[in-house]
Amino acid sequence: MPKSEKVTAPTPTVPQNAAIFAQNLNFIYNPKSGFAKHALINVDLTVCQGEFVAIVGHTGSGKTTFVQHLNALIRVQSGYLNVLGQDLSAKKPDLKLLRRQVGMVFQYPEYQLFADTVLADVCFGLKNFGIDKDERENMAREALELVGLDFAKVKDKSPFDLSGGEKRRVALAGVLAMKPKILVLDEPTAGLDPRGKSEILTLVKKLNQTEGVTVLMVSHDMNEVYENANRILVFRDGAIAFDLPPRDLFRMEEEIESMNLEVPAVAAFCNELERRGIVLPKECRTVDETLAAVVALKEARDA
Amino acid sequence: MEIIRLDNVSYYYKAYNDDGTVGSAVGVEGVTLSVEEGDFVALVGHNGCGKSTLAKLLNGLLLPQSGVVTVNGLKTSEKENIFEIRKNVGMVFQNPDNQMVASIVEEDVAFGPENLGVPQKEIAERVYDALEQVGMSDYAKSSPHRLSGGQKQRIAIAGALAIRPKVLVLDESTAMLDPLGRKEVLEVAHKLNAQGMTVVLITHFMEEVLDCDSVVVMNGGHVVSVGTPNEIFDNRSLLDEVGLRAPRTVELAQKLSEAGFDVNARERDARKLGGDVCLNLKK
Numbered sequence: 001m002p003k004s005e006k007v008t009a010p011t012p013t014v015p016q017n018a019a020i021f022a023q024n025l026n027f028i029y030n031p032k033s034g035f036a037k038h039a040l041i042n043v044d045l046t047v048c049q050g051e052f053v054a055i056v057g058h059t060g061s062g063k064t065t066f067v068q069h070l071n072a073l074i075r076v077q078s079g080y081l082n083v084l085g086q087d088l089s090a091k092k093p094d095l096k097l098l099r100r101q102v103g104m105v106f107q108y109p110e111y112q113l114f115a116d117t118v119l120a121d122v123c124f125g126l127k128n129f130g131i132d133k134d135e136r137e138n139m140a141r142e143a144l145e146l147v148g149l150d151f152a153k154v155k156d157k158s159p160f161d162l163s164g165g166e167k168r169r170v171a172l173a174g175v176l177a178m179k180p181k182i183l184v185l186d187e188p189t190a191g192l193d194p195r196g197k198s199e200i201l202t203l204v205k206k207l208n209q210t211e212g213v214t215v216l217m218v219s220h221d222m223n224e225v226y227e228n229a230n231r232i233l234v235f236r237d238g239a240i241a242f243d244l245p246p247r248d249l250f251r252m253e254e255e256i257e258s259m260n261l262e263v264p265a266v267a268a269f270c271n272e273l274e275r276r277g278i279v280l281p282k283e284c285r286t287v288d289e290t291l292a293a294v295v296a297l298k299e300a301r302d303a
Numbered sequence: 304m305e306i307i308r309l310d311n312v313s314y315y316y317k318a319y320n321d322d323g324t325v326g327s328a329v330g331v332e333g334v335t336l337s338v339e340e341g342d343f344v345a346l347v348g349h350n351g352c353g354k355s356t357l358a359k360l361l362n363g364l365l366l367p368q369s370g371v372v373t374v375n376g377l378k379t380s381e382k383e384n385i386f387e388i389r390k391n392v393g394m395v396f397q398n399p400d401n402q403m404v405a406s407i408v409e410e411d412v413a414f415g416p417e418n419l420g421v422p423q424k425e426i427a428e429r430v431y432d433a434l435e436q437v438g439m440s441d442y443a444k445s446s447p448h449r450l451s452g453g454q455k456q457r458i459a460i461a462g463a464l465a466i467r468p469k470v471l472v473l474d475e476s477t478a479m480l481d482p483l484g485r486k487e488v489l490e491v492a493h494k495l496n497a498q499g500m501t502v503v504l505i506t507h508f509m510e511e512v513l514d515c516d517s518v519v520v521m522n523g524g525h526v527v528s529v530g531t532p533n534e535i536f537d538n539r540s541l542l543d544e545v546g547l548r549a550p551r552t553v554e555l556a557q558k559l560s561e562a563g564f565d566v567n568a569r570e571r572d573a574r575k576l577g578g579d580v581c582l583n584l585k586k
Binding site for chain 2: 058059060161163164165190191192193194195196220222223260261262264265266268269270271272273276277278287288290291294295297298301
């Protein structure tokens, strides 16, 4: 066999309706040095369009390395990755298209605001994608209204004159203006107060449910993960240790605690009920849903 | 003994109006507050409510524009007191990466006492003690940038401890940490408090508030309520008004109790609550 011929695995078949499809994805930081770190180990994953997936795990477990693959901020080193029909293991994927389709909201995105006005900041991405001025402004207006800001009021303001929560929403609008099909959020609620948190989560949930945007959200807050995601991936030492619906995942209290994760309050409550033979519907994920289910049980018993 | 006292304290920031003229924005307004030595006080409220302004007033990083801040009997408004006050009030901020000044942990911790002109031999003792207290002695010779967030914040706390303060102010020091890091920092704070340190904890995590002696709720620059964690969480309309929320277990316990279940409305343990609800259902 001639030396130059590289042996490659056959391209896997991507399941229909998959927004993200990874097979045997591996990544090593500084591979040739003494500081080599195997950050992703044999990750296999299929995420369908319209899913709301939460990614949890310890600092250093590979969460961020994985999500940075999704818009090719990190290029595939080994294994196969397909995002919205594009093979990212290929030499030259269409990065421009990819980055428009996959919106990435980093940790503390408000630190990345830089323009003189809110409008200019939100338009920056659109401008880079070659969208003309009028169209840009329309899209920015839509995005700012979507995140709950008054377009007329904020557009000419300096982003630095806004409150922390508002800044974060401006940063989010900058990503949403491009109408991404996949939204990747890295700890979107970190550092916000409870109201700010719930505003961001309500917005993300709305995008997921009404616009069908596929959401991947990295979070350390097990309560918010439990209440919002339909599926949870737990990363441990670079691999996906668990891939389960919220209710099923948090039933395994011992495993969860051994990974230094918390069992959400509502899950711990439901688990105790189950141990005593009372099973609540698995849709009970918020305080109010759980309360309603328990009250219904009581009323049925009293009757 | 009263260690911190604020009397009708106000502080305003310069702000630009929409027409470009210079106006002012409320930082804190008319705040009167007293903290007893040895207390563990939580300071809560939404973003921009004045918590951090208040924290900066406690060690004279900001000086009141009206009213008086007294720390251990000394007024922050008097210039000659500032040095002494800063020795009494150690501060740790939100971002661990912004608080490291040296490239070796022990040098970072030594920075404070060095600036105070503490003799070299005593600095070494203080650094050793401080690292011991935060459980980081093994890392004395390490480089801070290789540590986890929780470890970095513990180094920052050690840096504050090396000054031997009476009060430790944690200004959202757990906000950027993962759950394990948060737990580490809180354990250190409670341990120090048990040894007599006064702790002021500024936080958005209501679960962290549960174990404090008292809670100060701020809104729009004003102190709107002071009470024990139970008293504060009982007042749901106040929490709604200021955009806060009781921990979920407490909220569920309150609502179950209101719905006629025989449970402790202040229950903090979700499993215990689940067990009690079962007893109710099986009656």
